[in-house]
Amino acid sequence: MLRQGRLVAFPTETVYGLGADAFQPKAVEAIFEAKGRPADNPLIVHLAGRAQVPQVVASLSETAERLLDRFSPGPLTLILPKHPDLPEVVTAGRDTVGVRIPGHDLAQAFLRACETPVAAPSANRSGRPSPTSPEAVLEDLEGRIACLLDGGRTEKGVESTVLDCTTDPPVVLRPGAVSVEALKSVVGAVHMEEQGEGDRPKSPGTRHRHYAPAAQVHLVHEPEEAEPTSAAGYIGLRAPENSSVFRHCRVVSDVETYAQDLFHFFRTCDHAGCDRIYAQAVPNDGLGRALNDRIRRAAAR
Numbered sequence: 001m002l003r004q005g006r007l008v009a010f011p012t013e014t015v016y017g018l019g020a021d022a023f024q025p026k027a028v029e030a031i032f033e034a035k036g037r038p039a040d041n042p043l044i045v046h047l048a049g050r051a052q053v054p055q056v057v058a059s060l061s062e063t064a065e066r067l068l069d070r071f072s073p074g075p076l077t078l079i080l081p082k083h084p085d086l087p088e089v090v091t092a093g094r095d096t097v098g099v100r101i102p103g104h105d106l107a108q109a110f111l112r113a114c115e116t117p118v119a120a121p122s123a124n125r126s127g128r129p130s131p132t133s134p135e136a137v138l139e140d141l142e143g144r145i146a147c148l149l150d151g152g153r154t155e156k157g158v159e160s161t162v163l164d165c166t167t168d169p170p171v172v173l174r175p176g177a178v179s180v181e182a183l184k185s186v187v188g189a190v191h192m193e194e195q196g197e198g199d200r201p202k203s204p205g206t207r208h209r210h211y212a213p214a215a216q217v218h219l220v221h222e223p224e225e226a227e228p229t230s231a232a233g234y235i236g237l238r239a240p241e242n243s244s245v246f247r248h249c250r251v252v253s254d255v256e257t258y259a260q261d262l263f264h265f266f267r268t269c270d271h272a273g274c275d276r277i278y279a280q281a282v283p284n285d286g287l288g289r290a291l292n293d294r295i296r297r298a299a300a301r
């Protein structure tokens with residue numbers, strides 16, 4: 001189906017992706033249509049392995065090689081100079097391309113069978129929480145896709161780390177499932193993208209309110225800040241008082257489980273008609289950095 005130019009949703013270790021043949025511009029346009037995605041937001045190209053890199057990338061720096069050696073397959077997206085033959089619609093007219101080799105058996109089998117690079121954003125309607133289950137994909141995209149590969153719940157629950165390798169040192173455009181600490185251990189210095197008011201962000205997808213359920217998300221530092229009501233959800237590492245008053249209350253044992261469950265919890269609260277969701281911030285290191293980032297963006301109005 002993918003080779004026929006149709007859209008195929010597939011699981012990865014992070015979240016589900018909505019795939020199209022990266023070399024069929026019409027198919028790639030259909031992704032933007034199905035998601036309601038702004039045309040200026042570039043897509044990540046997914047590859048089965050290193051052998052496909054030269055099809056989509058013009059050149060690989062030594063740093064990029066080292067990062068691929070260490071983190072691919074895995075939840076890391078590298079921004080690299082784009083191959084001139086890769087259709088412009090994939091990269092939203094930019095001269096760079098995001099490249100990722102997912103580490104997930106079904107994703108790998110799918111990408112190998114496609115025998116072509118696969119452009120894929122997360123398989124949600126634009127602005128909504130990324131899908132971490134097949135049900136979440138269907139909730140957003142049923143009737144808009146040709147096929148969904150069912151891989152059950154995804155393991156990481158937050159998206160890949162997006163690292164711009166066109167500068168020295170590389171810049172983290174989106175914190176994700178590979179920690180900044182792990183990146184530093186391989187390449188030394190890594191910068192974090194600072195987003196000043198009015199700047200043109202390098203990664204357009206991080207600009208908008210994002211990852212948001214219908215309920216209003218509130219970031220809290222302590223569980224006591226959450227107001228218990230029967231129309232509220234709470235998720236965090238520590239239990240709030242009166243936890244039974246909340247419509248849904250999820251106390252997670254660690255940051256990994258928190259990340260796995262966050263987007264799923266958002267959708268669960270929407271189904272239950274909650275009007276607000278309290279999400280507790282976590283220490284801002286390791287995977288916690290990505291988790292705090294997602295909560296903050298979901299909470300932005």
Ligand code: TXA
Pocket residue numbers: 012014015016017018041042043044075077079091094096097098100120121122123158159160161162173174202203204205206
């Ligand atoms: O884990 C993931 O990365 C998932 C799975 C499906 O691989 N994909 C994903 O795609 O989250 P998406 O489109 O939802 O987010 C990709 C992010 C966006 O913020 C986008 O702007 C940025 O990567 N991006 C993609 N290509 C880029 C480029 N050439 N330059 C700068 N940012 C880029």
Ligand code: MG
Pocket residue numbers: 121122130
């Ligand atoms: Mg997305």
